[in-house]
Amino acid sequence: MFKRVKTKSIEKNLMKWRAEIPVNQHLKQSLRTRFGGKERGKRKKIGWTYGVAAAAALVLLFASVLFNIPNSNRGENTPHGRKVLAAELNITSAFSFVDILGGGNLAPAVWQDYLYIPVSEKGVYRLSTRLADGKKPEMVKVLEAATSFISVSHDGKRLAFANDKGIFVKDLENGAIKTVVEGNGIDLFYEEPTWSHDDSRLVITKKVIEWKEHGFEVKSQEIYTVTPDGKEAVKITDGSYGTMAPDGLFIVFERDRKIMKRDLSSGQEMTIDDGRFPALSPEGGFVAYVKSVQTKREVKPNVFISDDLSDVYIASVADPADRKKVTANYSNQHISPEEWLAKVNTSPTPQTLVLPGAYSYYNPVWGRDFGTLYVLKSPNREGGEMRLMRIAMAQKVLPVAEVVSQWLEAVVNRDDDYAKSLMTSPPAVLTISNPHPVGYTVLASGSEHNQPYVDAEQYLAYTANPYHQILRQRFYLKETGRGYLIDEIKEIGNIQVYERDGIVWEESNGKRRELIGLQDLQPATGQGAANRISALAYSRQTGKVLFAVQNTEGFAVKLFDVSTRIVVDVTSLQGHDLVAMDASFSAGGRYAVLNYGGLQIPYSVLLYDVQSGRVLMNESLPNAPQAHWAGENLVLYSPYDGGYVRWELDPPKLLN
Amino acid sequence: MAESFLMLYDRYFDDVYRYVYSKTGNRWDTDDLVSEIFTKAFEKFPAVAGDPKAWLFTVARNLAIDFYRGRGRKPALLGSEEPPGEDVKWDDQLIKTEETRCLKMALDSLPEEGREIIRLRYFANLKHRQIAGILQKNEGAVKMRIRRVLDELREMVDKCLNA
Numbered sequence A: 001m002f003k004r005v006k007t008k009s010i011e012k013n014l015m016k017w018r019a020e021i022p023v024n025q026h027l028k029q030s031l032r033t034r035f036g037g038k039e040r041g042k043r044k045k046i047g048w049t050y051g052v053a054a055a056a057a058l059v060l061l062f063a064s065v066l067f068n069i070p071n072s073n074r075g076e077n078t079p080h081g082r083k084v085l086a087a088e089l090n091i092t093s094a095f096s097f098v099d100i101l102g103g104g105n106l107a108p109a110v111w112q113d114y115l116y117i118p119v120s121e122k123g124v125y126r127l128s129t130r131l132a133d134g135k136k137p138e139m140v141k142v143l144e145a146a147t148s149f150i151s152v153s154h155d156g157k158r159l160a161f162a163n164d165k166g167i168f169v170k171d172l173e174n175g176a177i178k179t180v181v182e183g184n185g186i187d188l189f190y191e192e193p194t195w196s197h198d199d200s201r202l203v204i205t206k207k208v209i210e211w212k213e214h215g216f217e218v219k220s221q222e223i224y225t226v227t228p229d230g231k232e233a234v235k236i237t238d239g240s241y242g243t244m245a246p247d248g249l250f251i252v253f254e255r256d257r258k259i260m261k262r263d264l265s266s267g268q269e270m271t272i273d274d275g276r277f278p279a280l281s282p283e284g285g286f287v288a289y290v291k292s293v294q295t296k297r298e299v300k301p302n303v304f305i306s307d308d309l310s311d312v313y314i315a316s317v318a319d320p321a322d323r324k325k326v327t328a329n330y331s332n333q334h335i336s337p338e339e340w341l342a343k344v345n346t347s348p349t350p351q352t353l354v355l356p357g358a359y360s361y362y363n364p365v366w367g368r369d370f371g372t373l374y375v376l377k378s379p380n381r382e383g384g385e386m387r388l389m390r391i392a393m394a395q396k397v398l399p400v401a402e403v404v405s406q407w408l409e410a411v412v413n414r415d416d417d418y419a420k421s422l423m424t425s426p427p428a429v430l431t432i433s434n435p436h437p438v439g440y441t442v443l444a445s446g447s448e449h450n451q452p453y454v455d456a457e458q459y460l461a462y463t464a465n466p467y468h469q470i471l472r473q474r475f476y477l478k479e480t481g482r483g484y485l486i487d488e489i490k491e492i493g494n495i496q497v498y499e500r501d502g503i504v505w506e507e508s509n510g511k512r513r514e515l516i517g518l519q520d521l522q523p524a525t526g527q528g529a530a531n532r533i534s535a536l537a538y539s540r541q542t543g544k545v546l547f548a549v550q551n552t553e554g555f556a557v558k559l560f561d562v563s564t565r566i567v568v569d570v571t572s573l574q575g576h577d578l579v580a581m582d583a584s585f586s587a588g589g590r591y592a593v594l595n596y597g598g599l600q601i602p603y604s605v606l607l608y609d610v611q612s613g614r615v616l617m618n619e620s621l622p623n624a625p626q627a628h629w630a631g632e633n634l635v636l637y638s639p640y641d642g643g644y645v646r647w648e649l650d651p652p653k654l655l656n
Numbered sequence B: 001m002a003e004s005f006l007m008l009y010d011r012y013f014d015d016v017y018r019y020v021y022s023k024t025g026n027r028w029d030t031d032d033l034v035s036e037i038f039t040k041a042f043e044k045f046p047a048v049a050g051d052p053k054a055w056l057f058t059v060a061r062n063l064a065i066d067f068y069r070g071r072g073r074k075p076a077l078l079g080s081e082e083p084p085g086e087d088v089k090w091d092d093q094l095i096k097t098e099e100t101r102c103l104k105m106a107l108d109s110l111p112e113e114g115r116e117i118i119r120l121r122y123f124a125n126l127k128h129r130q131i132a133g134i135l136q137k138n139e140g141a142v143k144m145r146i147r148r149v150l151d152e153l154r155e156m157v158d159k160c161l162n163a
Helices: A007-019 A025-053 A056-068 A337-343 A400-412 A416-421 A651-655 B005-024 B027-047 B052-071 B094-109 B112-123 B128-135 B139-161
Strands: A090-101 A109-111 A114-119 A123-128 A139-143 A149-152 A158-163 A166-171 A177-182 A188-195 A202-211 A216-226 A233-238 A240-244 A250-255 A258-263 A269-274 A276-280 A286-300 A303-316 A323-325 A351-356 A359-366 A372-379 A386-394 A436-448 A451-461 A467-480 A483-500 A503-508 A511-517 A532-539 A544-551 A554-561 A567-574 A579-585 A591-597 A604-609 A614-620 A628-630 A633-640 A643-649
Touching (some): A007 B094, A007 B112, A007 B139, A025 A400, A025 B005, A025 B027, A090 A114, A090 A400, A090 A416, A109 A149, A109 A359, A114 A149, A139 A158, A158 A188, A166 A188, A166 A202, A177 A188, A177 A202, A202 A240, A216 A250, A233 A250, A240 A276, A250 A276, A258 A276, A258 A286, A269 A286, A276 A359, A286 A337, A286 A359, A303 A337, A303 A372, A337 A351, A400 A416, A400 A436, A400 A467, A400 A483, A400 A628, A436 A579, A451 A483, A451 A532, A451 A579, A467 A532, A483 A532, A503 A532, A532 A591, A544 A591, A554 A579, A554 A604, A567 A604, A567 A614, A579 A628, A604 A651, A614 A651, A643 A651, B005 B027, B005 B052, B005 B112, B027 B052, B052 B128, B094 B139, B112 B128, B112 B139
Parallel strands (some): A149 A188, A303 A351, A436 A628, A532 A579
Antiparallel strands (some): A090 A386, A109 A114, A149 A158, A158 A166, A202 A216, A240 A250, A258 A269, A276 A286, A286 A303, A303 A323, A359 A372, A372 A386, A436 A451, A451 A467, A467 A483, A483 A503, A503 A511, A532 A544, A554 A567, A579 A591, A591 A604, A633 A643
16 A cells, blocks of 8 residues: 655654754753853853942842852852852762762862772772763772771871871871870770861870760760860860861861750850761861751551651751751651551550661761762661762752763662652562663653653663563653652653574563574583573664673674674683673763673673774772673773772774 | 743753754763853853744854854764664654664755754754744745655655665
8 A cells, every 4th residue: 555644744753853852961961060160150241240330239239149149169159158058059969879888987078179088997998079071980099997987187298097006197197196085995085186277286086985884875075176186275165076277267076866056255155066977178168967857656556657767967057956957867667667566456555666767878978068968878778888978059950961861870770768758659679680870861852731741761680591671761841849859750662672482582672582592602612501592682772682692601792783684703702610790882872881700700791883893891899799881881880909090981992 | 020040041941952963973072062062051051032942943054053163064964973763762663763764864965054943943842933033034934844854854864765
């Protein structure tokens, strides 16, 4: 039958095609930030020019207007004026990026673009937070000593650290270590050294404990300032975790689980909030701390359920009522409340089910300004790892595509707290082991009945099994007081590629087609059991399938073009019990990554450029999580002595 | 009050991006060119007159010409690196998948002038009068040209589907 299309159909297809072009939201946001700063610079220039020509009152008026213009986070908040409110700051990202493994909850220290990370019993590492293109992060060991607390001087030249023996200062230029003050390691300890605003003194905690039959009791905690040579010490007040303001006029500290502020000239003290681990922002305007909040509800007579959640908060030093919760803990329902309630009998004695948080947070530390906070977090479950997360805050609202992109990344990065915070009604369980995400990309955004939506694809694999899924979803977003949140997720497409009974199938919309038979893939070399496919990935963009054809001596990697039916050998890897775990393509299909490992070969990553036919990377990353795609960028985890560090690689950089 | 640059940026970034992508066919060149376009537009913004979107796309087209001239390349055929969703349609029946492939081939067969007018209308999402301003033609001529290009495409798609 002769087919005829209508002009309307042509137009409709063109518009559909247009909507499917993925706009680079990262570029959009970063360019905007650049222009936004320049545009404000232009306005300021005009304002000052006008102010000079006008009366003094007008000069003052313009000065106050300039102060209140939302601007870059650097240097806009001071201890004496509130230019940015805590309540105005939105979370723009909150990802974990360093895994401390068994390293304990030891707070990092920040100096310019460096993070100093202590790892229990191993020492202190330095990590640059600004990486050159294509370069992986390096954790350089700067101190080989047990430590419980560190602080870098404002000039970056000295590192103060504490352990059971006392407080010491290491000269980071010549390596010399000097003793500041020593405890006795039994009942007298010196802890938590931080540098005064001019690096002339250290603010420290002197702790005296009394041993009991079972455990110990803290008899006293006092805050002192002491010169780095230990010769002059002045008591400030009772408490711990003291930090001095950048102008030297006050300190914030902890006492009896309260966050306190003390004016150093008048001695006047005030309570900022309940909490622990206070940290003062570099310009002195905000204090970050961890606070536990219990909410108890009576569900039957004398029967209660209590949520005990600890979270990180920030509060304005000048006005403590201005505060904001910056993490998103939720109940760890290790026991189902419904099941517990079904079994509990009412009695005159109150009974309470306490549900702790899914996470514990520790020791917030500010970055270079109040736009960045580093927090240690650990899931409250067996085998949970301590990780360092970076929370970015700004007065802006994330665009919808960025909200979805961050949600997708949080899910694959196992930052369930952050992922759930991006949803209006998060489910109880967000992630499962298999199939697991190996990549994602944001496709397009639009609106439907005035509700914004974002279309995105997730790529899923099943460890060491021949299965790949491309799940296309439409994310509907809702504007809230916290910006846009994901309100509903609807599946709008699904392609599965899998091997069954020696045939590789593609299944979509209830229809199945045969792609290739296992017998058509040349067998892997070596002896051993019959060949099988241990991993596969499919690129919808290019119509190519990557296979790992496996036997007990290793596997061969092959690339199959569905339309031409040509099979290309990529590489083969030999090793007893070497297994390909999963594979995935970048969003555009140009690159593919294969995660593999074995008994004798640690977990490794193979990166392949489909266009050039080159293997760009084949690297061993012991104990690190598997690599995955974030659009066109490859997210990798590089191991170091204490754990691993997350970073992103733009594959074209490897081609130069 | 004149529209601020950021308002222009927010309103038209996506349209510029998609238009440029339809020309370059790949994300890397698109990112480079879009960055140049907005940088140039930011510098020239104080002098903008008339329709701001038409002005922005005049800047975009001029830079695209320089971009290709400088690299000794031609603009990609529409769909040379296909946007997502091309090979497998989620909801459409098989015939519409063929239709899209035929449409792609038909577009590639058009002369550059015809492809450009399609890009401006359907990828840059410009109105007829805006396109007229950019191409320095009258609005009626632009409408007629687009109608003719769509008819050509329709005929080529019909032939392709029935081949």
